[in-house]
Amino acid sequence: ELQTALRIAGAVFFLIAVILGVFRPNLFELSPLKRAIRAYLVVLAAMGIAMLLGIVQTPNKAKSPLEWRTDVEEALQFARDNQKPAILDAGASWCASCRQLEEKTLNDAEVVKALENHVTIHIDMTDFDPAQERLAKLGIQINELPKILFFMPDGRLNPGATLSDYEPPSKFLDRIKESSTYMEQAYDPVGTWLSEKGIFIALLLVFLAGLGVSLTPCVFPMFPIALPALAGIHRGDRSGQLSFSKRLARASAFLGGMVVTYTTLGIVSALLGKGFGSWLQHPIVTWTLVIIFLLLAMSYLKFFNLSLPSGLTSKLGRRGDGLLGLALFGGGIGIIAAPCAGPVVVGILAMISTAGNVALGAIFMVAFSLGLGSLFFALSLFTSMLDRLPRGGPFMERIEIGFAIALTTVAIYYASTVM
Structure with a gap:
């Protein structure tokens, strides 16, 4: 069967990429040519995973035996x-x-x-x-x-x-x-599920989905950027660290920005109906996501660095309150997370818009955004945990290469839906 052959080929592609050194931790030493070759190996590994998972499939162009009338x-x-x-x-x-x-x-x-x-x-x-x-x-x-x-x-x-x-x-x-x-x-699957399982279970699952998204390649790199600004730590120097109460206020403002961003999205989806979810399937949106995922993958391979402008980082890290700026920063992180949150958010929005309940839409997206921002909130309050975040070195380079492969695989998935 062709699909089985594709899965076998996918396993072979991934093994070839591994054997040729796709996970070799020397990204900072590569010449432009060797970096391009490493990117090719990443694409090869991602294509192998996509074929193994059935994302890449043999086209089904068989003509339907039914007569589908268009009049x-x-x-x-x-x-x-x-x-x-x-x-x-x-x-x-x-x-x-x-x-x-x-x-x-x-x-x-x-x-x-x-x-x-x-x-x-x-x-x-x-x-x-x-x-x-x-x-x-x-x-x-x-x-x-x-x-x-x-x-x-x-x-x-x-x-x-x-x-x-x-x-x-x-x-x-x-x-x-x-x-x-x-x-x-x-049949209302949302109403039935909520009546059987209870809204508390639903909110817990949505919260955990947000927490999971915070660990994805789109969001994880933002921790070293956001946390020093929230805690008042400058260039690793903790002498200027803010008091607990001020860190609490800043972390709350940051989390509030995320909540407003996603809650607005939930309310709009409930008001517009599932047509909003249909719009998200449009090729323009899909190809935009593909480009974003590929750019993120390239950043992990050190073609360029994604970071906030130094002036903005300095401004956010000042000891003054700047709570509005931090709220906007939190909303911006929420937007940055959107590509990796896409499958989860679209699923939640589809559920919300099917129910057509504005209050339910707001509550669900509040739970999701709280999950997404919970690690930022906790780490900014308990700064001793910052020392436990992974640092540079061979291990982190392999993790970043793994993120690049994962992002490229997701890009292939999105591209496959419009090809």
């Missing part, structure tokens, strides 16, 4: 006149989840067989607004992608069978069976 109005009328159930698939070329649905789920042999008696309809919403207006004239409202709608034989839309995200073939088959029974309301 939406006539097809729906035909279904009503002939008392046949209908399914409407709304997708776009820039929507990664749409392509995943069409290639993996709607082309599945069992799904195809289950839909044989349906009138199958597809509308391309790559040009979103005109397609949305076209459907609105039929009384069909679509604000997000992907979207699959089921219609009863009498022409009524079956709201309870609506699908608004990727679903594997096995679950989609269950949805097809259930679509034969009219359901007034769509």
Whole structure:
């Protein structure tokens, strides 16, 4: 099988990169040519990991055996006149989840067989607004992608069978069976999960997700930059260290900036609905993330250094309060974290926008941002812990190379969703 061969090739690529010295800790001694060769080995290792994880897959361009009609109005009328159930698939070329649905789920042999008696309809919403207006004239409202709608034989839309995200073939088959029974309301996975597990568990998981993001390659390098400013330590000299109460105020302002940044994002997502999540799948956004990840990877390979301007670092580290500046600094760190937080944040935003609850959106993003900033907060208060942060040396160079490989792997993942 081709996919198995890809995984074997991926393992070979990674081993070759390791054998050729991708983890060799001599980044500061490399000439420009040798640094470029090291970058090539990093890409080779990242590609190997991507192939092993199934991120890189063989293209599935098989033509669907179903006849997907594009004349939406006539097809729906035909279904009503002939008392046949209908399914409407709304997708776009820039929507990664749409392509995943069409290639993996709607082309599945069992799904195809289950839909044989349906009138199958597809509308391309790559040009979103005109397609949305076209459907609105039929009384069909679509604000997000992907979207699959089921219609009863009498022409009524079956709201309870609506699908608004990727679903594997096995679950989609269950949805097809259930679509034969009219359901007034769509299944609310968020509400059901919260009622079963409780909001406390949900908030704890979101907090831990934020804590995990703070340890990713996007955020971890910011600790040596941010913590001295928060604690009043200049160039390793602790003699000017601020009192505990002042460190508490500065750390709180810094954390408050993060909270405001992500809480605003949660509220906007709840107000706009899951269409906001669809927008995040647009190729412009995706390719921007790819470029950011690759630039971060290059910084770990010492092509250049990412650091705050010395003037700004000095200003933030002054003994004066400067709480507003620190709050803006915290918000900026939150934005810097966005690439690595992307998969987590998009998942949380999808959950928030599905529920459409502004208060829930605000609470969830407060929990996430508190998790993201908790280590900054704790380390700035208990400065003795700063000495335990990893220092330079061969070990840290290998860690940084590992970060570069991880970031490149994520860049490959994002690129694969739009290729």
